[in-house]
Amino acid sequence: xxxxxxxxxxxxxxxxxxxxxxxxxxxxxxxxxxxxxxxxxxxxxxxxxxxxxxxxxxxxxxxxxxxxxxxxxxxxxxxxxxxxxxxxxxxxxxxxxxxxxxxxxxxxxx
DNA sequence: TTTATGGCTGTCA
DNA sequence: ATGACAGCCATAA
Numbered sequence: 001x002x003x004x005x006x007x008x009x010x011x012x013x014x015x016x017x018x019x020x021x022x023x024x025x026x027x028x029x030x031x032x033x034x035x036x037x038x039x040x041x042x043x044x045x046x047x048x049x050x051x052x053x054x055x056x057x058x059x060x061x062x063x064x065x066x067x068x069x070x071x072x073x074x075x076x077x078x079x080x081x082x083x084x085x086x087x088x089x090x091x092x093x094x095x096x097x098x099x100x101x102x103x104x105x106x107x108x109x110x
Numbered sequence: 111t112t113t114a115t116g117g118c119t120g121t122c123a
Numbered sequence: 124a125t126g127a128c129a130g131c132c133a134t135a136a
Contacts, residue, residue, distance in 0.1 A: 007133075026118055041133055043117040063119060070117040
Protein backbone atom coordinates (compact mmCIF):
# COMPACT_ATOMS: atom_id res chain seq x y z
CA UNK A 1 0.00 0.00 0.00
CA UNK A 2 1.21 3.31 -0.82
CA UNK A 3 -0.17 4.94 2.19
CA UNK A 4 1.66 8.18 2.92
CA UNK A 5 0.67 8.12 6.56
CA UNK A 6 0.70 4.49 7.44
CA UNK A 7 1.95 5.35 10.88
CA UNK A 8 -1.32 7.00 11.71
CA UNK A 9 -3.23 3.96 10.70
CA UNK A 10 -1.26 1.85 13.12
CA UNK A 11 -2.18 4.18 15.90
CA UNK A 12 -5.81 4.12 14.94
CA UNK A 13 -5.72 0.37 14.89
CA UNK A 14 -4.41 0.23 18.42
CA UNK A 15 -6.85 2.78 19.76
CA UNK A 16 -9.66 0.85 18.17
CA UNK A 17 -8.67 -2.16 20.21
CA UNK A 18 -9.25 -0.40 23.47
CA UNK A 19 -12.25 -2.06 25.08
CA UNK A 20 -15.10 -0.08 26.52
CA UNK A 21 -14.75 0.95 30.12
CA UNK A 22 -10.98 0.84 29.87
CA UNK A 23 -8.38 3.47 29.09
CA UNK A 24 -4.87 3.62 27.70
CA UNK A 25 -2.10 6.17 27.75
CA UNK A 26 -0.54 7.78 24.73
CA UNK A 27 2.73 6.12 25.55
CA UNK A 28 1.06 2.78 25.75
CA UNK A 29 -0.65 3.21 22.45
CA UNK A 30 2.59 4.38 20.92
CA UNK A 31 4.30 1.28 22.13
CA UNK A 32 1.61 -0.96 20.72
CA UNK A 33 1.67 0.96 17.50
CA UNK A 34 5.35 0.18 17.07
CA UNK A 35 6.24 3.80 17.47
CA UNK A 36 8.68 2.89 20.15
CA UNK A 37 7.38 4.91 23.03
CA UNK A 38 6.98 8.14 21.24
CA UNK A 39 3.64 9.10 22.54
CA UNK A 40 3.59 12.47 20.94
CA UNK A 41 2.92 11.13 17.53
CA UNK A 42 -0.06 9.35 18.93
CA UNK A 43 -1.51 12.59 20.10
CA UNK A 44 -0.88 14.15 16.74
CA UNK A 45 -2.44 11.24 14.97
CA UNK A 46 -5.56 11.57 17.03
CA UNK A 47 -5.50 15.26 16.46
CA UNK A 48 -5.25 14.72 12.75
CA UNK A 49 -7.94 12.09 12.54
CA UNK A 50 -11.14 13.01 10.87
CA UNK A 51 -14.44 13.36 12.71
CA UNK A 52 -16.01 10.75 10.50
CA UNK A 53 -13.44 8.31 11.73
CA UNK A 54 -15.19 6.39 14.46
CA UNK A 55 -12.33 6.13 16.86
CA UNK A 56 -12.49 5.92 20.67
CA UNK A 57 -10.02 8.71 21.09
CA UNK A 58 -11.64 9.52 24.38
CA UNK A 59 -10.16 6.36 25.84
CA UNK A 60 -6.69 7.67 25.35
CA UNK A 61 -5.22 9.64 28.21
CA UNK A 62 -1.81 10.93 29.12
CA UNK A 63 0.62 9.20 31.46
CA UNK A 64 -0.84 11.01 34.43
CA UNK A 65 -4.20 9.47 33.82
CA UNK A 66 -5.66 12.83 33.02
CA UNK A 67 -7.17 14.40 29.95
CA UNK A 68 -4.80 16.59 28.06
CA UNK A 69 -6.00 19.94 26.88
CA UNK A 70 -6.35 19.86 23.12
CA UNK A 71 -7.02 22.50 20.53
CA UNK A 72 -10.75 22.07 20.49
CA UNK A 73 -12.57 23.86 23.30
CA UNK A 74 -14.74 21.75 25.52
CA UNK A 75 -13.41 18.58 23.99
CA UNK A 76 -11.77 17.65 27.25
CA UNK A 77 -15.09 17.97 28.95
CA UNK A 78 -16.65 15.74 26.35
CA UNK A 79 -13.97 13.15 26.83
CA UNK A 80 -14.64 13.04 30.51
CA UNK A 81 -18.32 12.72 29.88
CA UNK A 82 -17.80 9.83 27.50
CA UNK A 83 -15.53 8.00 29.89
CA UNK A 84 -17.90 8.41 32.77
CA UNK A 85 -20.60 7.05 30.54
CA UNK A 86 -18.50 3.95 30.01
CA UNK A 87 -18.02 3.42 33.69
CA UNK A 88 -14.70 5.12 34.14
CA UNK A 89 -14.88 7.40 37.18
CA UNK A 90 -12.78 10.48 37.60
CA UNK A 91 -11.00 11.68 40.66
CA UNK A 92 -11.48 15.06 42.30
CA UNK A 93 -8.55 16.20 40.27
CA UNK A 94 -10.04 14.86 37.06
CA UNK A 95 -7.79 11.89 37.18
CA UNK A 96 -8.43 8.22 36.53
CA UNK A 97 -6.95 5.40 38.51
CA UNK A 98 -4.75 3.92 35.84
CA UNK A 99 -3.71 1.15 38.16
CA UNK A 100 -7.24 -0.11 37.83
CA UNK A 101 -8.64 1.11 34.55
CA UNK A 102 -5.55 0.80 32.44
CA UNK A 103 -6.13 -1.43 29.45
CA UNK A 104 -3.93 -4.48 29.51
CA UNK A 105 -3.49 -5.66 25.95
CA UNK A 106 -1.70 -8.87 25.07
CA UNK A 107 1.52 -9.01 23.22
CA UNK A 108 0.48 -9.17 19.63
CA UNK A 109 2.54 -9.40 16.59
CA UNK A 110 4.04 -12.65 15.46
C1' DT B 111 15.08 21.37 1.13
C1' DT B 112 14.66 23.35 6.19
C1' DT B 113 11.90 25.26 10.08
C1' DA B 114 8.44 25.21 13.45
C1' DT B 115 4.97 23.07 15.96
C1' DG B 116 2.83 19.64 18.89
C1' DG B 117 -3.86 16.09 22.55
C1' DC B 118 3.59 13.68 25.61
C1' DT B 119 7.04 11.66 28.79
C1' DG B 120 10.51 11.37 32.22
C1' DT B 121 13.48 13.52 35.54
C1' DC B 122 14.55 17.04 39.05
C1' DA B 123 13.29 20.29 42.96
C1' DA C 124 2.42 14.46 46.29
C1' DT C 125 2.66 18.49 42.55
C1' DG C 126 5.15 21.99 39.49
C1' DA C 127 8.59 23.09 36.00
C1' DC C 128 12.18 22.07 32.03
C1' DA C 129 14.10 19.78 28.22
C1' DG C 130 14.02 16.21 24.74
C1' DC C 131 12.39 12.95 20.85
C1' DC C 132 10.28 12.48 16.25
C1' DA C 133 6.85 12.80 12.63
C1' DT C 134 3.75 15.85 10.07
C1' DA C 135 2.65 20.07 7.90
C1' DA C 136 4.14 24.60 5.56
